[in-house]
Amino acid sequence: MCRSIKTLRPPVTPEAGPEDFHAAALQYVRKISGFRAPSARNKEAFDAAVDAVTEATRRLLAEIEVRPAPARSTAPEHEHTQDHEHTQDHEHEHAHPHEHAASEVGQPV
Numbered sequence: 001m002c003r004s005i006k007t008l009r010p011p012v013t014p015e016a017g018p019e020d021f022h023a024a025a026l027q028y029v030r031k032i033s034g035f036r037a038p039s040a041r042n043k044e045a046f047d048a049a050v051d052a053v054t055e056a057t058r059r060l061l062a063e064i065e066v067r068p069a070p071a072r073s074t075a076p077e078h079e080h081t082q083d084h085e086h087t088q089d090h091e092h093e094h095a096h097p098h099e100h101a102a103s104e105v106g107q108p109v
Contacts, residue, residue: 025053
C-alpha cells in the first residue's frame with residue numbers, strides 16, 4: 001500500500017522540495033488512515049491532513065540544525081617508507097607455509 005518514506009533532510013537528500021514534502025505527507029496519511037484514496041465523505045479530512053503534514057514537514061526541515069558529518073580518518077601513511085630501502089634482511093620474500101617451521105621450534109619435520 002505504501003512505499004517507504006525516504007529521509008528528506010540534508011545531506012541525505014540535499015535537494016528536497018515542496019513536491020517531496022507533499023509526497024511524504026501523502027504516504028504518511030495513506031498509511032495511518034488505511035486509505036489509498038479517501039471516499040467522498042472523507043476527502044476533506046484526508047486532504048487537510050496531507051496539507052498539515054506537508055507544512056509540518058517543511059517547517060521541521062527548515063528549523064532543524066544538522067551538524068556536518070565528521071571527516072573519515074584514515075591511517076596516516078609514513079612518508080619515510082617510500083623514501084628508502086629497508087635495511088633489515090628478510091629470510092623470505094614470499095608468503096607461504098614453510099615446511100621447516102616445525103623444526104625451528106624443536107619439532108621434527
